[in-house]
Amino acid sequence: xxxxxxxxxxxxxxxxxxxxxxxxxxxxxxxxxxxxxxxxxxxxxxxxxxxxxxxxxxxxxxxxxxxxxxxxxxxxxxxxxxxxxxxxxxxxxxxxxxxxxxxxxxxxxxxxxxxxxxxxxxxxxxxxxxxxxxxxxxxxxxxxxxxxxxxxxxxxxxxxxxxxxxxxxxxxxxxxxxxxxxxxxxxxxxxxxxxxxxxxxxxxxxxxxxxxxxxxxxxxxxxxxxxxxxxxxxxxxxxxxxxxxxxxxxxxxxxxxxxxxxxxxxxxxxxxxxxxxxxxxxxxxxxxxxxxxxxxxxxxxxxxxxxxxxxxxxxxxxxxxxxxxxxxxxxxxxxxxxxxxxxxxxxxxxxxxxxxxxxxxxxxxxxxxxxxxxxxxxxxxxxxxxxxxxxxxxxxxxxxxxxxxxxxxxxxxxxxxxxxxxxxxxxxxxxxxxxxxxxxxxxxxxxxxxxxxxxxxxxxxxxxxxxxxxxxxxxxxxxxxxxxxxxxxxxxxxxxxxxxxxxxxxxxxxxxxxxxxxxxxxxxxxxxxxxxxxxxxxxxxxxxxxxxxxxxxxxxxxxxxxxxxxxxxxxxxxxxxxxxxxxxxxxxxxxxxxxxxxxxxxxxxxxxxxxxxxxxxxxxxx
Amino acid sequence: xxxxxxxxxxxxxxxxxxxxxxxxxxxxxxxxxxxxxxxxxxxxxxxxxxxxxxxxxxxxxxxxxxxxxxxxx
Numbered sequence: 001x002x003x004x005x006x007x008x009x010x011x012x013x014x015x016x017x018x019x020x021x022x023x024x025x026x027x028x029x030x031x032x033x034x035x036x037x038x039x040x041x042x043x044x045x046x047x048x049x050x051x052x053x054x055x056x057x058x059x060x061x062x063x064x065x066x067x068x069x070x071x072x073x074x075x076x077x078x079x080x081x082x083x084x085x086x087x088x089x090x091x092x093x094x095x096x097x098x099x100x101x102x103x104x105x106x107x108x109x110x111x112x113x114x115x116x117x118x119x120x121x122x123x124x125x126x127x128x129x130x131x132x133x134x135x136x137x138x139x140x141x142x143x144x145x146x147x148x149x150x151x152x153x154x155x156x157x158x159x160x161x162x163x164x165x166x167x168x169x170x171x172x173x174x175x176x177x178x179x180x181x182x183x184x185x186x187x188x189x190x191x192x193x194x195x196x197x198x199x200x201x202x203x204x205x206x207x208x209x210x211x212x213x214x215x216x217x218x219x220x221x222x223x224x225x226x227x228x229x230x231x232x233x234x235x236x237x238x239x240x241x242x243x244x245x246x247x248x249x250x251x252x253x254x255x256x257x258x259x260x261x262x263x264x265x266x267x268x269x270x271x272x273x274x275x276x277x278x279x280x281x282x283x284x285x286x287x288x289x290x291x292x293x294x295x296x297x298x299x300x301x302x303x304x305x306x307x308x309x310x311x312x313x314x315x316x317x318x319x320x321x322x323x324x325x326x327x328x329x330x331x332x333x334x335x336x337x338x339x340x341x342x343x344x345x346x347x348x349x350x351x352x353x354x355x356x357x358x359x360x361x362x363x364x365x366x367x368x369x370x371x372x373x374x375x376x377x378x379x380x381x382x383x384x385x386x387x388x389x390x391x392x393x394x395x396x397x398x399x400x401x402x403x404x405x406x407x408x409x410x411x412x413x414x415x416x417x418x419x420x421x422x423x424x425x426x427x428x429x430x431x432x433x434x435x436x437x438x439x440x441x442x443x444x445x446x447x448x449x450x451x452x453x454x455x456x457x458x459x460x461x462x463x464x465x466x467x468x469x470x471x472x473x474x475x476x477x478x479x480x481x482x483x484x485x486x487x488x489x490x491x492x493x494x495x496x497x498x499x500x501x502x503x504x505x506x507x508x509x510x511x512x513x514x515x516x517x518x519x520x521x522x523x524x525x526x527x528x529x530x531x532x533x534x535x536x537x538x539x540x541x542x543x544x545x546x547x548x549x550x551x552x553x554x555x556x557x558x559x560x561x562x563x564x565x566x567x568x569x570x571x572x573x574x575x576x577x578x579x580x581x582x583x584x585x586x587x588x589x590x591x592x593x594x595x596x597x598x599x600x601x602x603x604x605x606x607x608x609x610x611x612x613x614x615x616x617x618x619x620x621x622x
Numbered sequence: 623x624x625x626x627x628x629x630x631x632x633x634x635x636x637x638x639x640x641x642x643x644x645x646x647x648x649x650x651x652x653x654x655x656x657x658x659x660x661x662x663x664x665x666x667x668x669x670x671x672x673x674x675x676x677x678x679x680x681x682x683x684x685x686x687x688x689x690x691x692x693x694x695x
Contacts, residue, residue: 232660233692236632242694248631251668251689273631274694295694316694434693456695466691467664479664482691509695576673 002212003065003528004028004108008041009129011122013195014055014114018129023108029530029540030613033064033108035091036504036544038080041111042089043547043617048554052084052187053169053194055115061102061160061200062109064506065528068100068209068289071221072228073511074523075099075289078503082555083186084194085171085350085407086428089451089551092174092188093503095288096181101158104204116196123153124202134198139164141343143311146179149201160200163345165394166193170405172350172430173394176342180296180312181288184347186429186452212529220522224515229292231514233468237295238285240274242316242510247273252482253438253576257324258379259356260424260431260567263438264575268329272319281335283310293510299335305383306332314338314348320433321352326359327379337386344394350407353430355389357408357423366417373399424567427557429453431568437577440465440482444569445492445587446499448562451548459499460509464491469513471498474534483576485583489590496595497541504544542595543612546604549597553621559602562588623682625653630689633659637688644680651676654688663690 006028010021023041031040038060042048050056059081066074077099083090102110105126112122121134137145142163149159159178166173166189173189174182183189192198211217228234236244249255250269257265270276277297286296299313314322314334322337323329341348355377361367362377369376375388375398392401403411409428412420424431426447431454436444442461450458463469465482476494478487501520502512512520521537524530552561564584571579592599596608609618623646629637636659644653650667654676659665667676668687680686 232662236635236692237694239635240632245631245690245693248633248689248691249693251630251687252666252691254691254693269631275632275634432695434695439693462693462695466693468692 001025001028002210004033005103005106007107008109008111009107009124011110011112011131012114013112013116013120013131013197016131018131028065028528031544031547032501032504032540034062034076034078034504034506035080035093036500036540036547038062038078038091038109039089039544039547039551042081043551046081048551050082052082052087052191055195056113057082057191057194059112059188059191059195060109063099063103064504066505066507066523068103069211069217069221069527070290072225072290072292073288073508074506076506076508077102078506079175079183079188081188081191083452084169084190085187086453088427088453088555088557089548090186090188091452091503092183092185093457093506094175094177094181094183095508096177097158097289098160098177098202099506100289101202101204103209104207105202106204110200112195112197115194119196119198121199121201122197124200126204137198138167142176142345143179143343145199149199153201153203157201157203162189162192162198163343163394165345166190167198168394168396168405169193170346170394170396171407171410172347172354173345174347176345179342180286182342182347184349185455187347189345211527213526216526220519220526224519225292228511228514234293234510234514237510238293240278241297242295243272243274243277243319245274246316246319251576253572254434255320255324256433256435258327259325259360259422260435261360262574263435263572263577265324265329268324271329272323272331272334276331277313277319280331281313286312288508291508291511295510301332301335304332306330306336306386308336308339311339312342317433318348321348322385325352325356325433326385328382330382333382333386337382337390340386340390344390346390346394349432350430351390351393353424354404354408354411355385357412358404360422361415361419366419367415371399371403371415375400421565422567423565425454426450426564427453427561429455432456434462436564436568437572437580437582438483438575440480441485441582441587442480442488442491442495444564444582444584445488445591446495448564448584448588449492449496449591451545451552454564457509458503459492459495460502460513461492461495463509463513464495471517473517474538483580485587489587489594492591493594496545497538500544501537501541539612543614546609546612546614547617549603550617550621553601553603557602559592559597559599562602625680625683626685627653628685628687630687632692633688633690648680649677650674650680650686653680653686659688663692665690
């Protein structure tokens with residue numbers, strides 16, 4: 001096998017069994033790697049009905065075929081399984097430095113089941129793999145744990161760690177690589193916590209890789225790296241980060257404000273935009289492995305109530321989730337709150353979304369001081385968010401921690417009083433920081449049909465609607481107008497296929513949008529030797545989407561669950577999208593018809609499953 | 623005639639906020655090209671606070687906010 005190693009590590013924490021398994025090559029061809037291959041492994045080998053926080057739950061980390069190959073944005077890793085936050089299929093992608101090291105150690109992935117008797121850590125040094133005590137790290141923040149692990153083993157050991165939030169089974173707990181790069185979404189930090197697994201450490205001696213056509217790959221790699229580096233969007237993000245055009249997004253109505261109640265706030269745009277972060281707090285750029293873009297931020301806030309030492313800084317999602325979404329335009333506070341979430345181990349998107357919901361509930365009188373244990377939840381009060389709310393959630397302390405630690409939907413169900421009506425989510429996953437009413441109606445559709453719930457990186461639809469990428473070779477060469485439904489179902493089919501390929505090949509959307517479709521195909525062929533054409537590659541993407549849909553069928557989801565809450569669908573009250581209706585039902589029906597999904601059951605038709613070589617899967621659902 | 627250009631977000635990379643003297647009949651599309659803003663950026667123009675078609679003619683005294691849709695994630 002080329003590109004991939006064909007090997008995965010099976011770790012059973014109850015029995016202490018660690019063994020190396022091989023996966024059939026046809027799995028790789030059909031499901032690529034990353035979240036797609038993880039879905040296939042989960043479907044075949046996982047206990048699908050296990051509670052996600054039970055020992056039986058399967059937790060999978062999976063590389064893509066290009067991990068470690070020194071190509072910009074191509075060395076991400078996916079974590080996957082059943083999400084404790086949504087109860088549905090979940091996956092989350094992370095950049096950073098874990099994937100290459102795992103590949104060099106000889107593995108495409110790690111499949112973990114069981115629960116250790118005591119706090120533990122998985123240590124991988126090539127074929128020496130062991131579970132050791134992590135008692136000394138339990139209860140500690142990720143920053144300290146990462147530092148101490150590196151002191152103990154060496155700086156070049158790559159780390160994944162959870163914080164107190166993961167230990168305490170907060171349902172939107174994250175997993176952090178190198179104390180900076182996040183598997184943020186869907187709560188897999190809590191799954192690690194439920195297994196008493198505080199950290200995973202990996203180190204390889206060698207850097208050997210098997211590539212089908214090494215010379216051709218080297219030439220292609222150099223060409224693509226230059227193309228990615230030289231692109232205007234890359235340069236812009238290098239200079240000012242992923243929030244480089246946050247202020248522009250405020251004018252188009254893309255940036256959510258105060259729990260999606262507003263779509264325009266000019267002063268906030270200027271205060272939080274990437275250029276302001278560069279001017280005020282940036283000390284240097286950071287990067288994921290091999291990436292020439294280097295969009296990550298390293299920041300320092302010198303003084304004031306939100307002073308924070310030099311270290312990881314916030315990207316776009318964090319700046320908005322812990323900024324305008326909670327009614328704040330204080331960039332220093334977003335830096336500090338983001339850093340705190342990293343240390344405690346909280347997903348900034350779901351944390352911001354849940355806190356924003358609570359602030360609105362407090363404002364409306366739907367929750368009182370009695371419900372919050374005496375904490376006033378006021379719009380924009382970042383001192384309270386940082387000093388009280390986030391620590392209470394991560395440690396599940398007091399009434400407030402108990403109320404908010406399971407996410408906005410669970411909290412709203414507990415409170416009642418129609419507070420569910422102002423949650424902003426799909427399938428229980430809090431929406432990311434692009435409001436589809438201004439960001440694009442196609443985004444509303446792709447948020448809704450995304451298997452893991454409201455997600456802006458499940459597909460490249462956001463970039464397709466804003467005109468940042470075109471794919472003429474596969475028919476996407478037309479311009480989309482964001483705030484209409486025109487051509488959106490058709491574009492969404494392409495977006496779903498491409499997004500499934502990206503998240504399976506573990507590519508970064510900021511880098512791969514500079515690569516043409518024929519070049520994507522070339523990459524698979526020269527690295528893995530698949531001999532694919534465009535059609536075969538797109539079919540793999542479609543298959544990945546289908547198997548995740550089948551998984552959600554097992555969890556009881558139907559077509560009606562492909563939805564967004566009214567908060568994100570009702571016409572905007574102000575800003576550029578003011579008063580505009582989204583033709584959601586029309587887009588969804590057309591999308592189902594184009595992609596052969598049953599409009600009631602929400603699963604691919606038997607015929608299309610058979611056409612995609614998924615007859616065995618079809619038998620389990622039809 | 624005189625107009626005021628107000629670049630927003632990443633468009634600040636290509637232009638400074640300023641008042642400029644322009645020929646009558648200028649459109650936002652032409653202005654964007656004249657400022658050297660790369661054609662690959664999908665642009666919108668807000669004149670005196672309202673989004674207008676890029677081919678509409680600008681008028682004396684207009685405040686023109688230039689915005690691109692391209693954003694990060």
